[in-house]
Amino acid sequence: RSVRSIGTVHSVEEIRILARLSGKLGTLPIPEGGAVSRGDLLAEIASPETGARQERVYQERGRAAIEAAFLCRQADQDEALGRAQAITLQKVDASREACRAAGKAVAAAGASLQEQSILAGNKRERAPFPGIVLRWVAQPGENVMPGQPLLWLGGHDLEVRVQVPENDLVKGIVPDLPVELLFPDGTRQHGTVRTISPESVGPARTAEVRISLKRPAGAAWGHGMSVEVDFVLEETARTWIVPSVAVHTSDAGSHVFIVSHGALVRREVFPKLTVPPETAVTGKLTEMDRVVTDRHLQLHDGLPVWVAPSTGMTP
Incomplete structure (x- = not known):
């Protein structure tokens, strides 16, 4: 018993790289x-005004240092x-306070210079982890603002994400549930449910289910590729x-008759899937x-029988 859906291949880690200052x-x-x-x-952003502000703060720090x-x-x-009592103590205290204030002004100018240096470093965006550039959001030459996505x-680690309606979710889809994945190139892979979103969203009230995935060597799986997903709710x-004609079904259940030591023996079975002319069943069979296979006979447990050669389908 399973629930079938369609998922999409994604990276486990996916982030947007944003601009942190304005410029081109x-x-x-x-x-x-x-x-x-x-x-x-x-990415690299041209921001001449950032360099100009950094130079201005640098000069202000130099002037503050000279004054201090x-x-x-x-x-x-x-x-x-x-000490020689040539000037009053008030004049001495005022000079010392002016020196301390000038020192604080130098420290403040140094902090401003450090801030501008950090902002200047924001002109270049670098990869926080190894991976793949999935999509450009902005184009070279475009004016960008702080917070605007660039790419x-x-x-490299992949997963399959599936939007599952909540009425399917309550059928038994839980973390660690086994799944069967079928890719467009015909590749099949076993997987397990890794996480389930704690909330349902959208008009269809769907929750995102994430499935761990291993990429075989040479597999041409692209981000955004569709995948057929079977959530295996019950596995035999x-x-x-x-x-199929050997399976007898009534209100009491299903059974077949087998031949054992010259007599019929009734065996209870549980049909799982029927694809005429055959049926998959579970039960105590070997x-x-x-x-x-003849339903028209009056069969019962213990009926004496013997095996004779037949043509066509052999029971």
């Missing part, structure tokens, strides 16, 4: 589908004059294929059992 997108050096390593350059050096030298001189980056370890 200069280059996207990695084409769509190109592989990257951690730290590789993904002058005021602190003046404070040292005033302190010497104060999608996906990792062993079934027997018998002629591969050496012979089943009776």
